[in-house]
Amino acid sequence: MTGRRRAVLIAGPTASGKSALALGLAQAGDGVVINADAMQIYDTLQVVTARPSEADMALAEHRLYGTVPAAVRFSTGQWLAAVRAVIESVDPARPLIFVGGTGLYFDALLNGFADIPEVPAALALEVQQEIQALDGEQRLALLRREDPVAAARLKVADPQRLTRALAVKRATGRTLSSFQQELSASMLADFLSIDRMVLDPDRDVLRARIGDRFEQMFAGGAVEEVRALRALNLDPSLPVMKAIGVREIGDWLDGVIGRDEAIALATIATQQYAKRQRTWFRNRFGDWPRRAA
CATH class of the missing domain: 1.10.287.890 (Crystal structure of tRNA isopentenylpyrophosphate transferase (bh2366) domain)
Structure with missing residues (x-):
């Protein structure tokens, strides 16, 4: 049934008018607006995160807004799973309008996603402290011992990427590169049409x-x-x-x-x-x- 589906992807910075545009398109074409903003997924903060108002959401069907408790760490993988459930529940004749400011969500939606487990914050901090005293070559040597593939991809010992690779290995026992090899397929691969736009005001x-x-x-x-x-x-x-x-x-x-x-x-x-x-x-x-x- 996916071959009949149409999608509109509206990305852009905060306050660029994305939600209003999505609402207008949904009203005009009986579309379903799907949240692609990592903060608007949470409950409690409707105003603070600029979630669509109850009045706006009553004008067209909106999904994945305020559906996750504030106490939850909601991952991109979980968002994709929620999107899949939405797609399966909506009439294929209705356009799906994805709107938000979280680029990683759109990237995962279009290009697939490696579902890498969450790394405990304490472990990430421990790794950061460990590499602080090391120079670039020493950092790369450490990563080569634990994830040679990830080390080979780094042209310089970028602290953020190095910390992530080491923390994933120590938290899961698996290398970051092994997770990245398990990239899922695009969820929109079989759609009839995909219209994309970035709102970019002055x-x-x-x-x-x-x-x-x-x-x-x-x-x-x-x-x-x-x-x-x-x-x-x-x-x-x-x-x-x-x-x-x-x-x-x-x-x-x-x-x-x-x-x-x-x-x-x-x-x-x-x-x-x-x-x-x-x-x-x-x-x-x-x-x-x-x-x-």
Whole structure:
């Protein structure tokens, strides 16, 4: 049945207008909007993560928004499994509209994914501390002993990639390269058509939108959401605890900073995040058509 299916992929930085465009397309063509944003998958933080409002979600079918408890570490592999379930449950005649700012989700959806187990944060930190005192050649020599294939792929001893390879080996007993060889097939391989686009507004326009949006969030329920999240007493290393706005609003609630400073800091963090997203999409999805909004 997949051969009849159509998909639209809408990627782009935060505040670029992705959700509104997806909603309009879904309404026009009886489509199903599927979340491709790693933060909007979690419950508790609807306003903080700019999830579509209940009113918008009532206008067209939306899936995978706010479906995962905040206490869960939700992986790309788990997202793909959830997407597969959605695809199987939707009439093949209805277009599937994937929308979000998590590039890895789109990459895995199109190109397949190696489901590498989560590495405990304590182990990753232990590896980071171990390699700090080593020079580049010593780091590569260490990796060669534990994962020769991964070491051969590294032109320089990049600390982040080296740490990941070593931590995966020590956590699982298997090399990172062995997991990467088990790349799954593209979930959209048999689709009849796939339309792709990256929303890429003018930089000044995007910065202005980001500034306005967090001011509105602060007054529109974000504070109450952060209070509710903090009441859960979650592990600070969980992904949801790193959502932009959680720390800033938390510091304001604790009296560490003022309201204006909290908004300013969250706005700056969002602008920096948007810049990283744009760079990622430019480097990885350079052949996707661009739209201003």
